[in-house]
Amino acid sequence: MNTDLMHDVTFYVMYGALAIAVFITIERSLYFAYVRKQAARLLAQLTPAVQNERGLSEEVTARKSLPMDMVREVLKQKHAGGSRKDLDDVVETQYLASRAPLARSLWIVETIVTAAPLLGLLGTILGIIDTFKALASAGVSDPGQISAGIGTALYATGLGIAIALFCVVFHNLFQDRLERINDQLKMLLIRASMGARVTAPAELTPVQAPHYRTA
Template identity: 30%
Template structure:
């Protein structure tokens, strides 16, 4: 414990700030991981159920909307039902409005990780500079070369800590950006399905409808 306190003092207290940044980043990672995976999982389930709803089957859409009323995708279905009397273009605009309104909730707090990626290495470098200044002050006192080099090595811990935090944060930034893109693609797909189910007439035959699955299966 005394060694940790010494290193914190050597970095001018910046090591403590970086530790708090790490805790904040991990809290965001846990919260975003739970929420984004939940939204993606719910969307996959609703998408599969939507594909089974027949064209012009408003009652089927209403049943699905009631079952998923507490989800983002369920709210999208309810919006589609409410605007089904309009033409497809108007309905698309309403659904697009709902998707754009939900986007800030999906990307919420991701800016924190972006900030950590940027600021953690800078804080580490600043802490190293402070530590090196203190180490070189040994030269003007009674310290020898070994104390100077030892002080520099301790000061470099700040840089290492900053880079470590940034590496963790940048991984999850990319991971959450990938999840966000999947969710937005999923919402766009559900939007198109809703437009087709309410204003379309269907593809005509089961053979044609099954063709995409056969293509993907390599048949």
């Protein structure tokens, strides 16, 4: 088994994981900021008098965004009429559907939090094995060689822990922002459903008693 090659591969995997984590961090930060900005604009314009999409400005309807997609479906149901239950079902459906786009790629960051220290430990073990193999074949002529080899091996553990710390900080930050955005979207959906002209359920006609003719 080529432990030297595996040691290098471990480092490449950790550097790749760090690059992926940085990319997701930047992408999610920009996406969350855009969603919050669009939701705030919609909240400022949605009133009970808005019955359809035409009641909103082109500034919010022209751009594709998660808040506008959610509100658009609610306004369609609101304009079409129907029972209050139908409108509530649309609101609940849109709220549940918003979770997947918001939480996209966060599981990768969570996975890196767990995997990075383990990869670092693996790299350290492989590095120590490779160091002792080299010393066994060449002999111990300088004790400093052992210290340098072990120090290089321990660098893998330090790198893995550093990557995990970076990811756990931003993962917790994203979870907090996710809760805030979910609350904002819930308020948005409730505001969009206000003022609906719902159709009352039809009253049931009582069954008339049979009429018998008498002689």
